[in-house]
Amino acid sequence: MQGHIPRLAPIFILLALSGFVLLIRNITSLELLSFSVIYLQKWNCQTVSTFYQIQNGIYSAFKTLETSLPTEFNHTYCARLGQAPTVEEAREERYLLSSIAWPGPPVQGLPLRLSTDPAQSYFVIRGPAELHVGGQLVVDVHMLNFMGQPKRHGGDFLVARLHSPELGAGVAGRVHDRLDGNYTVLFPLLWAGLVRVEVTMVHPSEAVVVLKRLREEQPDRVYFKSLFRSGFLAETTVCNLCLPFGQQPLCNYTDPQTGEPWYCYKPKMLGCDTRINHSKGGYKKNLLTKYEEQFFQRVRSSTFTPAGYYYHDTWRHFTGIRMHQFNDSWAITQCLKGKIVYMFGDSTVRQWFEYFNAFVPELKEFNLRSPKNVGPYLAVDSRHDILLSYRCHGPPIRFTSVSSSEMHYVANELDRIRGGPDTVVLVGVWSHFSTFPVEVYIRRLRHIRRAVVRLLNREPTTLVAIRTANPQKLDPESSLFNSDWFSLQQDIVLRAMFRGLNVRLLDAWEMSLAHRHPHMLHPPPAIVKSMVDLILSYICPVRKKKRRS
């Protein structure tokens, strides 16, 4: 049998800093290859500068803002504000919330020395003893505390990757929490060669408890502001999805179509209709107790049946589509001929617009005088009848200076699209929701989903793709706002909510996790290219050939 993988390769067993290295060989007939296992207690866990330093550095900058912040906050109403879900939606919400239930320490407040220590934890490759392409690798992970004792409960947040840097190959592993301090990680074996196992603890379970608390109790830990202006008068007030009632007058910007809530404190002198723009206010500080801080001193960067894997640095997608490489701009132009591509979402969707715009010289960006990094953006290739647009999603959004006239909800935008076989809709909404209770995210997705269903009902041939979250570079400070744990929880919800619809999923989570590049909120160009290749493969499917190419 011939393939793209060398048939015979030497057998290596190598010790690597990040884990084990095995040799996987293509199986031709029923010939199997046995191997031995090397055991190594090294974790990919970078230690960052202490939390206290970071706290001190930011504290002074925060002080001036303290007075303008709400002092008291009734948090329970935050998620409830806005239209009440129907009975069916409430049932779905309960199901979604139970699907992201996360195990934690049975007892809270135990000393640090009893929490998970990644340096002492280890993993063992279980086997099977004979590995071949098409098989599966099982790894047992054993978590120990700082005293070297086995942990007895689950809830540590682990991610895992199997990769061969020399081959530009990588795939995400599926982590199964056995709830007793042991975890099982499954990797599909998809290529022949030396592979490394890498298991990373993003947070110990003790830190996840803190993140959960913050998500429920401090949804305003990222806050927003708006400028109000009329004539010579200008005032700035704090805004959010929910603000305390009954203390100061509020401006109610609840969206009439979707019912999505948004409030600002009413300016003292100006009316609510003088709102000019919206921007990120800032990040609250001093969110943690001294006790909680301990669990965020080490940080770094689970996935399901893989969506695909990298080989020779190109993403090979598993389900539903044959991946095609769009290496030259001409191929992209050919694919997009006659298409209208709408992109909605956060900056990780904007990256696609930027990629197209930079890579395809025939596309000309139309100058809409939009602020940098905010949009909206428009690019046109009138010769080939191509139109690309990008628009950010509605609040909460941490962009700087979005004009109030440009604060549009994705659902409402979708309702204004006719749709059809030449229309492509790409949506990515995730990162700006990580500081809020999950119900807020569910509600937003529900509105988007309803609009997608309406769009597909009008024009079933419309291509709709939804981008998932991706892991990012974290430090103790940013973890409190952007932890991958928040993203993973949202990711599970998103996948569940769009399951069964005629919508493609762009699995940015796995495409980042499997890649050898370090995790970044804005994935590097190589990953963006893979995503764009996948999008284009959906738009312009390669006709199946009988013979292999």
Ligand SMILES: *[C@@H]1O[C@H](CO)[C@@H](O)[C@H](O)[C@H]1NC(C)=O
């Ligand atoms: C917060 O709001 C909820 C819902 O409106 C209400 O039931 C609860 O009593 C309030 N709590 C406090 C402390 O005001």
Ligand SMILES: *[C@@H]1O[C@H](CO)[C@@H](O)[C@H](O)[C@H]1NC(C)=O
């Ligand atoms: C977890 O792994 C440890 C170390 O191998 C083992 O001693 C222990 O029995 C395991 N726990 C369970 C419940 O399987």
Ligand SMILES: *[C@@H]1O[C@H](CO)[C@@H](O)[C@H](O)[C@H]1NC(C)=O
């Ligand atoms: C804001 O307006 C919406 C829609 O008009 C309404 O349902 C909601 O109760 C209002 N919020 C407050 C706090 O009055």
Ligand SMILES: *[C@@H]1O[C@H](CO)[C@@H](O)[C@H](O)[C@H]1NC(C)=O
């Ligand atoms: C695109 O580029 C990649 C990486 O350089 C290469 O492996 C692949 O064969 C190219 N594909 C096409 C269709 O040119």
Ligand SMILES: *[C@@H]1O[C@H](CO)[C@@H](O)[C@H](O)[C@H]1NC(C)=O
């Ligand atoms: C938005 O408000 C900020 C002040 O908060 C101001 O600097 C900026 O110029 C405003 N942008 C627009 C588009 O009005």
